[in-house]
Amino acid sequence: xxxxxxxxxxxxxxxxxxxxxxxxxxxxxxxxxxxxxxxxxxxxxxxxxxxxxxxxxxxxxxxxxxxxxxxxxxxxxxxxxxxxxxxxxxxxxxxxxxxxxxxxxxxxxxxxxxxxxxxxxxxxx
Amino acid sequence: xxxxxxxxxxxxxxxxxxxxxxxxxxxxxxxxxxxxxxxxxxxxxxxxxxxxxxxxxxxxxxxxxxxxxxxxxxxxxxxxxxxxxxxxxxxxxxxxxxxxxxxxxxxxxxxxxxxxxxxxxxxxxxxxxxxxxxxxxxxxxxxxxxxxxxxxxxxxxxxxxxxxxxxxxxxxxxxxxxxxxxxxxxxxxxxxxxxxxxxxxxxxxxxxxxxxxxxxxxxxxxxxxxxxxxxxxxxxxxxxxxxxxxxxxxxxxxxxxxxxxxxxxxxxxxxxxxxxxxxxxxxxxxxxxxxxxxxxxxxxxxxxxxxxxxxxxxxxxxxxxxxxxxxxxxxxxxxxxxxxxxxxxxxxxxxxxxxxxxxxxxxxxxxxxxxxxxxxxxxxxxxxxxxxxxxxxxxxxxxxxxxxxxxxxxxxxxxxxxxxxxxxxxxxxxxxxxxxxxxxxxxxxxxxxxxxxxxxxxxxxxxxxxxxxxxxxxxxxxxxxxxxxxxxxxx
Numbered sequence: 001x002x003x004x005x006x007x008x009x010x011x012x013x014x015x016x017x018x019x020x021x022x023x024x025x026x027x028x029x030x031x032x033x034x035x036x037x038x039x040x041x042x043x044x045x046x047x048x049x050x051x052x053x054x055x056x057x058x059x060x061x062x063x064x065x066x067x068x069x070x071x072x073x074x075x076x077x078x079x080x081x082x083x084x085x086x087x088x089x090x091x092x093x094x095x096x097x098x099x100x101x102x103x104x105x106x107x108x109x110x111x112x113x114x115x116x117x118x119x120x121x122x123x124x125x
Numbered sequence: 126x127x128x129x130x131x132x133x134x135x136x137x138x139x140x141x142x143x144x145x146x147x148x149x150x151x152x153x154x155x156x157x158x159x160x161x162x163x164x165x166x167x168x169x170x171x172x173x174x175x176x177x178x179x180x181x182x183x184x185x186x187x188x189x190x191x192x193x194x195x196x197x198x199x200x201x202x203x204x205x206x207x208x209x210x211x212x213x214x215x216x217x218x219x220x221x222x223x224x225x226x227x228x229x230x231x232x233x234x235x236x237x238x239x240x241x242x243x244x245x246x247x248x249x250x251x252x253x254x255x256x257x258x259x260x261x262x263x264x265x266x267x268x269x270x271x272x273x274x275x276x277x278x279x280x281x282x283x284x285x286x287x288x289x290x291x292x293x294x295x296x297x298x299x300x301x302x303x304x305x306x307x308x309x310x311x312x313x314x315x316x317x318x319x320x321x322x323x324x325x326x327x328x329x330x331x332x333x334x335x336x337x338x339x340x341x342x343x344x345x346x347x348x349x350x351x352x353x354x355x356x357x358x359x360x361x362x363x364x365x366x367x368x369x370x371x372x373x374x375x376x377x378x379x380x381x382x383x384x385x386x387x388x389x390x391x392x393x394x395x396x397x398x399x400x401x402x403x404x405x406x407x408x409x410x411x412x413x414x415x416x417x418x419x420x421x422x423x424x425x426x427x428x429x430x431x432x433x434x435x436x437x438x439x440x441x442x443x444x445x446x447x448x449x450x451x452x453x454x455x456x457x458x459x460x461x462x463x464x465x466x467x468x469x470x471x472x473x474x475x476x477x478x479x480x481x482x483x484x485x486x487x488x489x490x491x492x493x494x495x496x497x498x499x500x501x502x503x504x505x506x507x508x509x510x511x512x513x514x515x516x517x518x519x520x521x522x523x524x525x526x527x528x529x530x531x532x533x534x535x536x537x538x539x540x541x542x543x544x545x546x547x548x549x550x551x552x553x554x555x556x557x558x559x560x561x562x563x564x565x566x567x568x569x570x571x572x573x574x575x576x577x578x579x580x581x582x583x584x585x586x587x588x589x590x591x592x593x594x595x596x597x598x599x600x601x602x603x604x605x606x607x608x609x610x611x612x613x614x615x616x
Contacts, residue, residue, distance in 0.1 A: 011402060013405075013406040014402070014405055014406070014409075017405070017406060017409040017410060017413070018409075020413060020418070021409075021413065021418075024413075024418045055398055084397060084398045084401035084402055084405065089459065105401045105402070105404075105405045106401055106404045106405035106407075106408045106409065106441060107405060107408075107409055108408070108412070109408070109409050109411075109412025109413055109416065110412060110416075
């Protein structure tokens with residue numbers, strides 16, 4: 001087991017795809033379909049990495065990132081935004097909200113794992 | 126005494142010399158007439174005197190009675206018109222004299238009177254014998270004495286008349302003219318204290334003379350001015366209303382435009398999201414399948430999935446290009462300005478394209494001149510331009526090589542992408558950088574692409590303050606080149 005990854009995403013196909021790739025690489029994946037659920041799961045048992053969709057119904061990814069960062073127990077957990085927004089200033093907004101990284105959708109299956117590992121390794125180091 | 130700058134003063138100053146001239150002329154005429162009268166009178170008196178005394182004088186001369194002659198001369202001398210008398214014998218002997226008697230005839234006759242009376246002795250036979258001459262003078266002093274009173278009277282009356290006229294003129298003019306004009310001026314001054322567009326008191330002047338004409342003209346002018354001002358104010362109000370309306374219109378138009386802008390932005394964001402979400406699944410699962418994570422694949426299956434992946438990537442490129450050009454057109458493409466190493470960006474991009482070049486069976490090389498290649502700008506977008514030009518070059522080159530090179534002079538950097546491909550005809554060079562253009566419709570099918578890449582490159586380079594161009598010889602190859610300022614776009 002490489003580590004615990006919390007993935008907050010409302011689209012079922014995306015959840016399935018990312019979970020599949022991560023599980024195949026021996027990650028333990030916890031899935032949440034909304035911000036509230038994700039924040040609750042993260043608070044319960046802090047994961048090693050949080051992957052966060054930005055465009056979510058209700059509470060959006062920026063707000064979720066700010067709330068996660070507001071929890072002292074989650075201070076050291078890397079948060080990576082995974083978004084299809086790709087508009088002007090999205091990256092800056094995500095970083096300002098407390099994210100450590102930013103991945104554009106569609107994800108590239110050939111490089112996705114390397115990008116995730118870069119963040120978990122930084123956590124260990 | 127009031128100010129001397131009045132109409133009355135001016136009129137009098139103008140008139141007085143003329144008046145003086147006339148007065149002097151009249152006085153002169155009066156004195157002249159009086160002179161002739163005095164002259165005649167003196168002549169007549171002299172004649173009468175001579176006639177009266179010539180007989181007793183002649184008798185005394187005949188008798189040589191000197192004392193009597195002396196008495197007679199003194200009597201004659203006492204006459205007010207006589208200035209001198211002299212009695213001489215025909216021998217020239219002076220028997221008696223008094224006062225001053227002029228000799229010779231050089232005296233002007235209109236000033237000087239002299240009368241010589243011959244003295245005769247009448248004998249018993251009535252023969253007349255000249256025995257002497259009596260000379261009597263009447264000088265200018267007599268004439269002057271007679272004229273003086275007249276002259277003084279004439280001058281006095283002229284002066285009194287002049288002074289009187291002066292006073293009458295002055296007060297009449299002041300009362301009639303100055304006071305009226307001052308009144309008009311005061312009324313006009315009163316107009317100034319009121320707004321131009323208000324009707325004002327007309328100047329009141331009851332007479333139909335020249336001043337009346339002037340006052341009427343002033344009144345009409347002021348009325349016309351008020352009417353014009355009212356028109357102008359009305360026009361001004363209309364104009365202000367118009368401006369307010371137009372401003373409101375413009376404000377509305379601005380708000381509509383801003384709303385349209387927000388809608389456009391929201392549309393671009395939504396489209397970006399909505400198009401990428403299904404692509405995420407397609408590209409992701411195709412990748413998983415090709416990687417063999419699900420299970421082993423045979424060659425035919427790998428080939429088909431490879432086609433799905435290529436098509437998906439092409440579709441993604443299309444979507445990215447369309448979104449890019451839309452963002453550029455909407456003015457929403459923002460470029461960052463951070464320092465980065467151009468050599469790194471070139472190496473990374475060329476490295477990424479090596480598989481494509483290998484697949485196409487051509488050489489891909491990079492030549493960067495020695496030196497520091499620190500640029501300030503948007504690294505991702507610079508990479509996008511290099512990627513676009515280089516992948517184009519690889520796509521349109523069947524045999525040979527593609528060389529990417531970089532040179533600079535410290536202020537600007539020039540990146541060139543040279544290929545040995547099919548080249549481009551001169552007539553097509555101008556069309557290359559326009560959106561949705563590939564050199565001919567046939568090439569679109571042969572060389573897949575959006576036709577937007579070069580257009581986006583051109584817009585990006587221009588946004589970065591640089592320029593982009595192409596040089597080409599059909600059949601020999603093309604060179605795409607762009608220049609960027611190393612310090613970033615000048616503000």
